[in-house]
Amino acid sequence: MRVPHTPRSTTHTGAHPTGGLLARLGRWCFDHRFAAVGLWLAALVGVFAAVGAVGPAYEDAFDVPNSDSAEGFAVLEEHFAHLGTGGQSGTIVFRADQGVDDPDVTVAMEELFTLVDGGFPDDAGVPAHPGATIVSPYNVDGRGQIARDGPLADQLAFAQVNLAGHVDRTEASLIGAAIAEHAPVIEGLQVLPGGMALGEFEAPKTEFIGLAFAVVVLILAFGSVLAMGLPLAVAVAGVGAGVGLTALLSTLLTVPDYSTIVAIMIGLGVGIDYALFIVVRYREGHHDGLSPREATTRAMDTAGRSVVFAGLTVVLSLLGILLIGLASLSGLALGASVTVLVTMISSITLLPALLGVAGPRVELTRWRGVVMAGFSALALLGVGIGVPALSAGGAVLALVALFTSFVVPALRRAVPRRTVKPVSETLAYRWSRTIQRNPRRWVVAATLVLLVLAAPILGTRLGFSDEGNYPDGSATRGAYDLLGDGFGAGFNGPFVVTAQPGAGGSLDAIDELHAALTATPGVAAVTEPVLDDADAPRAAVMTLIPSTAPQEQATTDLVGDLRDRVIPAAVAASGLDVNVTGTAAANVDYTEYLSGRILLFFGAVLGLSFLLLMVVFRSVLVPLKAVVMNMLSLAAAFGVVVAVFQWGWGADVFGISGAPIEAPLPLILFAIVFGVSMDYEVFLLSRVREEYNKTGDAARSVADGLASTARVITAAAAIMVVVFGSFVLEADRGAKLFGFGLALAVLLDATLVRMVLVPATMELLGARNWWMPKWLDRLIPRVAVDGPRGEHVEPVLQPAFEQAEPTVASVSAAPRERVSV
DSSP: OOOOOOOOOOOOSSSSSSOOHHHHHHHHHHHTHHHHHHHHHHHHHHHHHHHHHHOOOOOOOOOOTTOHHHHHHHHHHHHOGGGOOSSOEEEEEEEETTOTTSHHHHHHHHHHHHHHHHOOOGGGSSOSSOOEEEEOTTSGGGTTOBOOSSTTTTTEEEEEEEEOTTOOHHHHHHHHHHHHHTOOOOTTEEEEEESSTTSOOOOOOTHHHHHHHHHHHHHHHHOOHHHHHHHHHHHHHHHHHHHHHHHHHTTTSOOOTTHHHHHHHHHHHHHHHHHHHHHHHHHHHHHTTOOHHHHHHHHHHHHHHHHHHHHHHHHHHHHGGGGGOOHHHHHHHHHHHHHHHHHHHHHHHHHHHHHHHHGGGGGOOBHHHHHHHHHHHHHHHHHHHTOHHHHHHHHHHHHHHHHHTTTOHHHHSBOOOOOOOBGGGSHHHHHHHHHHHSHHHHHHHHHHHHHHHHGGGGGOOEEOOOGGGSOTTOHHHHHHHHHHHHHOGGGGSOEEEEEEOOTTOOSTTHHHHHHHHHTSTTEEEEOOOEESOSSSOOOEEEEEEESSOTTSHHHHHHHHHIIIIIHHHHHTTTOOEEEEESHHHHHHHHHHHHHHHHHHHHHHHHHHHHHHHHHHHTOSHHHHHHHHHHHHHHHHHHHHHIIIIISOTTHHHHTOOOOOEETHHHHHHHHHHHHHHHHHHHHHHHHHHHHHHHHOOHHHHHHHHHHHHHHHHHHHHHHHHHHHHGGGGSSOHHHHHHHHHHHHHHHHIIIIIIIIIHHHHHHHHGGGGGOOOHHHHHHSOOOOSSOTTOOOOOOOOOOHHHHHHHHHHHHHHSOOOOBOO
């Protein structure tokens, strides 16, 4: 028998004129709308003026603290600084049919090397002093850079291009393009800029594809041009400010240049989501008869609370990356966190002001607005896919539609408002009731699907892909293939072996070390030792060429074999201090370092999220389920990523080949997707909790909450999937992997988790969803995201099977007055 529950009043008319902090903030921004908008414009101008004055200083520090490779880099920096080890490096690979020692080829290539070393002309499009130094194959430091054996003997050579630490990826790619442009034109001579650093790189514009899709989805979902435009304006303003602040942050901390890409991706996604949820609650209030000011206040006091909590959850999830202790990842996390935080602030300050400017016109849409929005989406699509004609055509047609409306009355007519169905007649409500009738069956089916998709995760191999994964026909891929053909597959990822004498020792045993390294299985060649000082040597360096490519597992195994067995045995009697370094070895150290700390990161983020959700929803089981289900969807998404990007399933579709999964990406994916999925969890469950506080009916509150949020969650998720998924169109493999993983994780979360597992598990548990021990309830603070009336309700502890069927029948028959958006 159910214990009677007295529903709380659902009337909101201004009886509580003050409300919470967010309600007061929303009212102030609404009442002082032009001042609030002006402050935001001034802030944006100020941020970008500061960026223009100071300039960004992106840097991708790759050293792993206290690692063998880091110690080796320190030796190189101290004793072999002329090799230019301070930053990234690339190559100028050249092949000459007449031979690289041909006088004409030698003179022409030396002129190019001098140009790169001294700086390009002003019209080359690169900085006057790019910070590039050359190690030419024609001087003593470049010994071994000409192929003297094999099918390309005397026809293939390369020059080492060492870049200063301040050169970011964009500048490095410009240097690579300038090398290609100024390459000598001699019959039989082929010149290619090689290496990932000098590869083609352009700041992605595919986020415009997501914006174009957002325009269409929001208009179709909500039938209002202003309701579509407000979330986009708020998201763009927040992301713009966040990216500017990230650039300023790079002058103080180590922030990698790809932080901007990550910030734009996540900022646009969550920014549109946050503003969208507030606009939807605003329109609900308007449909309930509230004035624009009252509707804004209620939206801020309900959805605004959820937005703040969800935003802080994403920020904390990202900041968990700081636990890893790597400078570049910490900079990435701080940059992304700042962007999310600023985007959240724009949703609770700029959006109420824009709602005040728009007023009742949010509900009024004229045909000219729909036509202009459609052509604007076409223009954005043109920018995203790199078709200027399409972009210009869309913009022109949008303006034509505007001016045509002055002479065509039909374009000035209002679009008829769609009929709003009662909640109980919506598809989402009926879907929820279907799930709730057979919850066990749906839980088992959805869980099995997620577990099958997650299965490949057991075979994950973290590492770094090499230039062999660049598209066929690219200069980077061509240079990689030539070096592999002329010098061997391992030449694209050489190890650098440094040696210093131990206390009171000498370098006399360096020849024995060289012989041991040369005789090691898996080693193709080892260069002769180079001393820092012929008269009083303090350090020696050798280049070791593996017989396998950098991304191969055998290369990783070789690093361990050298460090654990070969080198200790070779120097046991001499006391030499030997380090194995270089990019390939540093990649191995980086991967091992992350693998050893990733569980700490996962545990910290999961534990903190559980505690936050428990405080907000005053429940033990709701946060536990949320954490488990989010982990399931993440594991499933990552399993598919492994199948595609590591195993190569369907690789032709994405223009890639199988390779290790880039080591930092699982961690970054987890931080972003876990935070974003918690957004949906908060938005859905806060509405369910709100309904439960009104009725005390656990089953009915699930159906009502899902019906009230399904459309907006679906629209928000669809936009985020396209924003993330559009990065699959990028040429860079890392961007493809990142975008694909994010898009798939959001898709699985918004479908199998949010629309199946959540209603099914909540039906199984019934009122137990909201159970919390009394002693724990007294200990934790009270924070409500379901509005000012969100006090804890003592649940009716009754088995779900006793209440499920009667509740379905009673709810279906009950009259419904409240309507969905």
